[in-house]
Amino acid sequence: xxxxxxxxxxxxxxxxxxxxxxxxxxxxxxxxxxxxxxxxxxxxxxxxxxxxxxxxxxxxxxxxxxxxxxxxxxxxxxxxxxxxxxxxxxxxxxxxxxxxxxxxxxxxxxxxxxxxxxxxxxxxxxxxxxxxxxxxxxxxxxxxxxxxxxxxxxxxxxxxxxxxxxxxxxxxxxxxxxxxxxxxxxxxxxxxxxxxxxxxxxxxxxxxxxxxxxxxxxxxxxxxxxxxxxxxxxxxxxxxxxxxxxxxxxxxxxxxxxxxxxxxxxxxxxxxxxxxxxxxxxxxxxxxxxxxxxxxxxxxxxxxxxx
Amino acid sequence: xxxxxxxxxxxxxxxxxxxxxxxxxxxxxxxxxxxxxxxxxxxxxxxxxxxxxxxxxxxxxxxxxxxxxxxxxxxxxxxxxxxxxxxxxxxxxxxxxxxxxxxxxxxxxxxxxxxxxxxxxxxxxxxxxxxxxxxxxxxxxxxxxxxxxxxxxxxxxxxxxxxxxxxxxxxxxxxxxxxxxxxxxxxxxxxxxxxxxxxxxxxxxxxxxxxxxxxxxxxxxxxxxxxxxxxxxxxxxxxxxxxxxxxxxxxxxxxxxxxxxxxxxxxxxxxxxxxxxxxxxxxxxxxxxxxxxxxxxxxxxxxxxxxxxxxxxxxxxxxxxxxxxxxxxxxxxxxxxxxxxxxxxxxxxxxxxxxxxxxxxxxxxxxxxxxxxxxxxxxxxxxxxxxxxxxxxxxxxxxxxxxxxxxxxxxxxxxxxxxxxxxxxxxxxxxxxxxxxxxxxxxxxxxxxxxxxxxxxxxxxxxxxxxxxxxxxxxxxx
Numbered sequence: 101x102x103x104x105x106x107x108x109x110x111x112x113x114x115x116x117x118x119x120x121x122x123x124x125x126x127x128x129x130x131x132x133x134x135x136x137x138x139x140x141x142x143x144x145x146x147x148x149x150x151x152x153x154x155x156x157x158x159x160x161x162x163x164x165x166x167x168x169x170x171x172x173x174x175x176x177x178x179x180x181x182x183x184x185x186x187x188x189x190x191x192x193x194x195x196x197x198x199x200x201x202x203x204x205x206x207x208x209x210x211x212x213x214x215x216x217x218x219x220x221x222x223x224x225x226x227x228x229x230x231x232x233x234x235x236x237x238x239x240x241x242x243x244x245x246x247x248x249x250x251x252x253x254x255x256x257x258x259x260x261x262x263x264x265x266x267x268x269x270x271x272x273x274x275x276x277x278x279x280x281x282x283x284x285x286x287x288x289x290x291x292x293x294x295x296x297x298x299x300x301x302x303x304x305x306x307x308x309x310x311x312x313x314x315x316x317x318x319x320x321x322x323x324x325x326x327x328x329x330x331x332x333x334x335x336x337x338x339x340x341x342x343x344x345x346x347x348x349x350x351x352x353x354x355x356x357x358x359x360x361x362x363x364x365x366x367x368x369x370x371x372x373x374x375x376x377x378x379x380x381x382x383x384x385x386x387x388x389x390x391x392x393x394x395x396x397x398x399x400x401x402x403x404x405x406x407x
Numbered sequence: 408x409x410x411x412x413x414x415x416x417x418x419x420x421x422x423x424x425x426x427x428x429x430x431x432x433x434x435x436x437x438x439x440x441x442x443x444x445x446x447x448x449x450x451x452x453x454x455x456x457x458x459x460x461x462x463x464x465x466x467x468x469x470x471x472x473x474x475x476x477x478x479x480x481x482x483x484x485x486x487x488x489x490x491x492x493x494x495x496x497x498x499x500x501x502x503x504x505x506x507x508x509x510x511x512x513x514x515x516x517x518x519x520x521x522x523x524x525x526x527x528x529x530x531x532x533x534x535x536x537x538x539x540x541x542x543x544x545x546x547x548x549x550x551x552x553x554x555x556x557x558x559x560x561x562x563x564x565x566x567x568x569x570x571x572x573x574x575x576x577x578x579x580x581x582x583x584x585x586x587x588x589x590x591x592x593x594x595x596x597x598x599x600x601x602x603x604x605x606x607x608x609x610x611x612x613x614x615x616x617x618x619x620x621x622x623x624x625x626x627x628x629x630x631x632x633x634x635x636x637x638x639x640x641x642x643x644x645x646x647x648x649x650x651x652x653x654x655x656x657x658x659x660x661x662x663x664x665x666x667x668x669x670x671x672x673x674x675x676x677x678x679x680x681x682x683x684x685x686x687x688x689x690x691x692x693x694x695x696x697x698x699x700x701x702x703x704x705x706x707x708x709x710x711x712x713x714x715x716x717x718x719x720x721x722x723x724x725x726x727x728x729x730x731x732x733x734x735x736x737x738x739x740x741x742x743x744x745x746x747x748x749x750x751x752x753x754x755x756x757x758x759x760x761x762x763x764x765x766x767x768x769x770x771x772x773x774x775x776x777x778x779x780x781x782x783x784x785x786x787x788x789x790x791x792x793x794x795x796x797x798x799x800x801x802x803x804x805x806x807x808x809x810x811x812x813x814x815x816x817x818x819x820x821x822x823x824x825x826x827x828x829x830x831x832x833x834x835x836x837x838x839x840x841x842x843x844x845x846x847x848x849x850x851x852x853x854x855x856x857x858x859x860x861x862x863x864x865x866x867x868x869x870x871x872x873x874x875x876x877x878x879x880x881x882x883x884x885x
Contacts, residue, residue, distance in 0.1 A: 159494045160520050160825070245676030261675075268678045270842050354626060357842030358835045358849075373491060375828055 153383040159376025171383035180359055181384065184367040185391075190274065191363065192342040195281045199338060200331065202282065203289025210290075211297050225291060227284045236351030239280040243267060243352075267353050273361050280348050285341070289334055296330035297323070332403045336396065343392060364388055434538040435768035439474045441533060442761040446476025450759050452506040453493060455745070456483035459508075461716055462781040466774070467766055474765075477758055487627070490516075490827065493750070497522035502752040505759035509559050509746045511550035512822035515872050517748075518553040519824070524749040526557040529760040538769055541787045545817045549881050550746055559746025560767040564776075564786030565700055566813045567635065567739040570707065571595050572695045573730040575609060575617065584612075595732035599636065599665055602696070602735045603672075609695045610672040619672045621694035623685040624841060628742075630833035632698065635740035635818055636662045638883055644821055645857075647877060650870045652857035655850035663846040670841070678841040683719075692724045698734055700742065701784040701810055708800040711779025727801065731809035733816065738884050741817040745783075785810055819881040823872050824864045832856040 122129075153171055156163040175181060206224065210217060227235065242248050243266035254262040266276040300323055308318045324331075346365040349355060355362030355370075362370075368388070372381035454460040460483045468479035482504060484492050490513050496503045497520065509517060517523050530536050539547060539560070546561030575581060576593055585593035589604055596602035606619030623629065637644075642658035645651065670677055674693060682699070689697045690707055697703070709726040711717050733739060747763035749756055765771055769789050776785045777796055785791055791811040797804045821829060836853040840846060861869050876882055 159491070159498070160516060162498065245679060263675045265676060265678055268838075268841050270844075356626070356835065356838040358839030358844065360839075360842070370831075374487070374831065375825075376491065376494070 149382045149385060152379050153386055155379045157378040159378065167379075171380050172387075174380065175383055175387055180362070181364075181367060181387075183359060184362045184364045187361055188343055188345070188363040188365075191277060191281070191345060192339060194274075195278050195285075195342055196335060196339055198278070198282045199286045199289045200335060202286040203291075203334075204293050206286070206290040207293035207297050210294055224287050226287075228287045228291075230284075232284065232347035233351055235280060235284045236348040239276070239283070239348075240267065240352050243276055268357055270357060270360060273353055273357065277349055277352055277361060280352060281342070281345065284348070285338060289338065292330055292334045293327065296327035300326045329403065332399070336399050339399075340392065340396070343388075433768070433770055434533070434535050435765050435770040437533050437535075438761040438765035438768065442471075442475040442477055442758060442765070445755065445758040445761075448755060448758055449478040449480055450505040450753075450755050450762055451480040451482055451503065452508070452759070452762070453482045453484055453489060453504050454508050455489065456485045458716060458780055459745075459782050462775055462778055462783060465780075466778055467771065471762060471765060475761075477762070479762065486510075493517065493522060494520065496750065497752055500752055502750070502754045504750045505753040505755045506763050507559075507748045507750055508562075509748045511559070511561070511744050511746050512820045512826045514550075514553045514558055514746070515822060515824055515876075516826070518556075518558050522751055523558040524751045524753070524756055524760075526559070526749065526760065529749075529757070529764070530557060533761065533764055535764050535768075541769055541789050543786055543788060543791075543811070543814045545741060545814045545881055546744065546786050549741075549819050549879050550744060554875075559748040560763060561744065561786055562747045562763075562767050562772070562783065563743075563745040564784040564790070564810060564814055565742050565744040566784070566810060566817045567631070567698050567734050567742050568701060568704060568809055568813055569595060569732040569734045569739075570689065570697050570699065570703055571730050571732060572617075572692075572725060572728055574728040575613070575695050576730065581609075581612065584608075595730065596696075596735045597737070599735045603665070603669060606669065606696065607672040613695070615674075617692065618674045618694050620669070620696040621673050621677055621680065621685050621688045622669075622698060623680050623682050624670075624678050624837075625681045626834045626838065627830070628682065629837045630830055631740045631742040631820065633662060633666070633833060633837060634821060635734065635738065636666070636736075638818055639736040639738055643883065645861075645873055647870070647874065650861050650866045650873065652854040652861070654857060655847070655854040659850045660846055663840055663850060666837075667840055667846065687721045690721045690723045690725060698739075700782075701806075702782050704729065704731055704806050705779065705800075708802060708806070710800055714780045716780035729802070731802070731806050733809070733813055738816050738818050739813045741814075741819055741881065743820070786814070817881055818884070819876070819879060822876050824869055825860060828860045829857060832860070 154166055154168065156165065156167050156170070210221065214220075242250050243264075245251055245263050245265055250266075251262060251264060254264070264272055266272045304322050304326075305318065308322060313321070344365050345363055346369065349361055349363055349366060353361045355366045359367075364384075368381055368384050371377045371384060452463060454463055460481055463479055463481045468481060472478050482492075489508065489510070493504065493507055493509070494517070507523070509523070514523070530539070539551070542551075542561055543564065545566075546564065550561045551557055551559060576595070582593045585605070585608055588608065591601075593605065593608075596605050602620070609617060609619035622632065637654070637659060640658045640662055642656070642662070643653050646653055674688060680688070685694075685697055685699065686703060686706070688694045689699075689703065705711065706717070706720050707723050707725055707729045709723045712720075712722060747767055749759045749763065753759050766775065769787060772783075772787060773790055773793055773796070775781070776783050776790055777799065785796065785807060788811075790796060791807045793807075797807060800806075820826075823829060832853050836849045839849045839852075
């Protein structure tokens with residue numbers, strides 16, 4: 101009687117088919133709203149932009165007829181676009197190694213205990229936490245030909261007035277942008293590399309020291325291989341940031357003189373929000389996405405191979 | 408018979424009296440009376456961010472609410488985003504804005520898109536046509552209509568003036584030496600050759616304390632100076648038959664070379680100067696001549712120096728020493744300006760219209776152009792003649808007379824479909840000029856860019872708009 105009752109009870113507790121189905125799918129139901137929102141927020145604009153890139157929408161003409169690859173064909177004829185990609189490449193190719201090198205040297209300096217280390221660390225990280233637009237505006241003042249401290253310092257050193265038009269003279273506009281960029285983002289590299297250097301196996305370093313290995317040998321054989329994955333990730337993050345560089349250039353030169361320092365982000369902004377070429381801007385965005393995807397895939401592949 | 412004649416005369420006089428009183432009715436009062444039925448509603452108006460918007464925020468908005476019970480919500484937008492915001496609102500059909508500030512050179516784009524409400528029917532309904540005649544012809548005839556319809560009321564008398572230091576120009580020693588060297592009197596320059604000679608002379612004599620001249624050289628304004636000089640030297644922007652750009656000919660090259668050469672007698676680093684840098688230099692007495700909009704003249708005289716909103720303006724060291732003149736060659740660029748318009752998507756069109764009629768009316772606008780902290784400049788004949796305005800500082804009569812003459816002779820800004828793209832091409836070209844690039848190469852590139860823009864807009868479309876623009880009295884000097 102007791103056994104039978106307990107069997108009956110178990111039968112009663114066994115979930116129904118609907119209940120089982122709900123139970124099986126409950127996790128999916130719980131995450132479904134989040135996924136839906138993610139798709140709406142992330143994927144929908146992407147798909148919508150893709151559709152727009154095949155139309156001819158401008159601010160004045162809402163022409164949604166399908167024009168095929170017309171906007172994409174125009175990309176290849178747009179010399180200003182390719183020039184802006186070239187400018188982006190120049191800035192990335194110069195600023196990224198400089199940031200890496202300076203970040204690494206700073207990390208080497210700070211790896212050992214030293215008095216006031218925490219204070220210096222906090223001060224060094226300051227540029228990274230301020231907004232790039234503020235950094236750009238600050239450096240614009242620093243470079244000002246009349247009131248800027250840089251001109252005054254150079255004049256003091258030279259013993260005569262030194263008047264450099266940092267944001268006008270073609271010879272100085274790139275140095276100005278790169279100085280500002282490196283000033284702001286080297287500390288980011290420094291932080292990552294400091295963390296990586298702190299994790300290098302000390303027993304290996306001690307063994308090398310006992311064996312009398314030179315500093316360069318230790319660096320090449322132990323330190324760099326140990327921190328290589330971090331360097332790769334740091335370079336990837338900063339590389340992608342540099343491709344998107346906008347604020348600093350906007351505040352320093354607005355892409356000038358002429359279009360000499362116009363990067364792909366600036367050009368996209370001008371096309372989209374100043375000249376209102378909505379469909380063409382969507383096509384530019386997809387070109388950039390395609391380029392970045394290829395570059396990122398190649399870098400990730402190399403990282404995988406290195407590992 | 409005599410009695411009938413008498414009765415007839417009485418009737419004529421009575422009719423004349425009635426029509427006279429209708430004609431004399433103040434457009435501001437008419438707007439206020441008519442707007443009272445909308446008491447309790449709120450209208451929004453797009454206004455240029457910064458000093459300009461202090462007018463509706465501090466003065467006209469609160470006063471309108473007091474008079475009519477209609478609240479005014481001021482939407483402050485930076486100049487370079489105003490066109491986008493207006494178009495975005497129109498395209499979305501949201502109707503977020505009721506009244507608008509519109510730069511006249513945008514009018515073809517906005518009117519053709521249908522973003523602006525035609526105002527003719529309101530003008531007639533609320534008896535505003537007579538008062539429109541008081542607006543100076545340069546603005547009324549050129550900046551009010553598109554395709555024969557009124558789309559905006561000119562509300563800002565923007566025009567370039569030449570400011571010069573009277574104390575330096577009147578200095579007997581300077582005068583004598585100048586005359587001995589160049590054979591003519593030291594006086595406000597009549598052409599650019601004189602401007603260059605005077606500028607260089609003063610720099611040679613007085614630099615680094617005072618330089619001959621200073622201009623704003625960075626985006627977005629220098630192209631207005633190019634537009635003026637290019638046309639005054641005989642240049643045409645396009646071939647009217649083909650719409651091919653003709654900015655890269657001999658005239659363009661001459662103007663570019665002159666502009667570049669002038670930097671040599673201006674303060675070092677002038678290539679980086681913006682509106683405020685140039686203002687500061689002139690007010691501090693570092694430059695003897697400059698060309699800019701009318702607020703420079705008021706601020707140089709020290710007008711409004713106690714205002715909190717004008718604390719950023721350097722204290723004038725040249726008050727009482729500044730003379731006003733036409734720019735060299737005598738046809739100054741009108742340069743930007745603002746119209747008051749009604750958004751086509753507004754849900755309160757009549758209330759919005761009444762607000763802009765009241766703002767723009769003789770009575771209200773006279774008060775507004777005297778607000779020291781805003782940048783609205785006199786634009787009505789009654790403003791130029793106002794005894795109240797003319798008594799604001801000792802040289803105010805000369806100031807107002809020069810603005811009046813400059814406005815009468817003013818050259819219109821180029822105004823085509825997608826004008827902002829042509830402006831951008833000119834701005835970039837000028838910044839390349841300061842960077843030392845070959846002027847001819849820059850101009851050729853600018854012409855190519857003009858052609859590409861025209862091609863994209865549609866040659867025939869643009870040709871039609873250009874034809875209308877070029878036929879206006881202020882488009883090209885005749």
